[in-house]
Amino acid sequence: MPRAGLTADRLARAGAELADEVGFEHVTVSALARRFDVTVPSLYSHVRGSHDLLTRVALLALGELADRADEALAGRAGKDALAALGDVHRDYARAHPGRYDAARYRLDPEAAAASAGVRLAQQMRAVLRGYDLDDPDQTHAVRLLGSTFHGFVSLELAGAFDHSEPSTQTSWDRIIDSLDLLLRSWT
Structure with missing residues (x-):
């Protein structure tokens, strides 16, 4: 019988909190069992195993990120939309x-x-429709933006920019400016 108060959604939320505290790679069914002071087998009535748990945490995170982007992009276009989307990813990663x-x-x-x-x-x-790119070029541009956003954010979170000037914000602003210029002149 499922333990009162535990649900798959509650476990996903707890897994997300745990991921922020100790890292996503440390989110396990046994770690959540310890958090809720229950036995591991008692959680299997809510999640099928580690992959199911990690999938649920991933789905929660994707939903939160998409919701934030919906809000940030409303009424924006061009470079303003590009900067807003990049900022959503960067801010979410830092938080x-x-x-x-x-x-x-x-x-x-x-x-x-x-x-x-x-x-x-x-x-x-x-966002890319504001740059008038054809479909095949949009795919390349999506990959470029995703790689750039993720690469910068990952390096920033790892502290790779902590010991040099200018500030990471200055670099971020220059990157957005450069991406905007590249997308406007895409051939």
């Missing part, structure tokens, strides 16, 4: 580093197709 890692967890095709990851890709394509 929720474990969840940010979870958002990149490899989902099975069915879960990925039903996830907010689809909405995130649509948001990025919506």
Whole structure:
């Protein structure tokens, strides 16, 4: 019988909190069992195992990120939309580093197709419509933006920029300016 108060959603939220505290790689069914002071087998009535738990945390993180991007992108276009989308990813990663890692967890095709990851890709394509790119070029540009945002954020979170000037914000602003220029002159 399921323990009162425990649900799959509650475990996913607790897993997301744990990811932010100790890192997504340390989110396990046994770690959550310790957190709730229950036995591991008692959680299997809510989640099927570690992959199911990690998938649920990833889906939660993707949903949160997409919701934030929806809000930030409303009424924006061009460079303003590009900067807003980049800032959403950067701010989310800084506020929720474990969840940010979870958002990149490899989902099975069915879960990925039903996830907010689809909405995130649509948001990025919506930003790119302001740059008048054809569909094949949009795919390349989506990959460029995703790689740039993730690369910068990952290095920043790892402290790679802590010991040099100028500030990371100055670099971030220059990156957004450069991406805008590149997208406006895409050939």
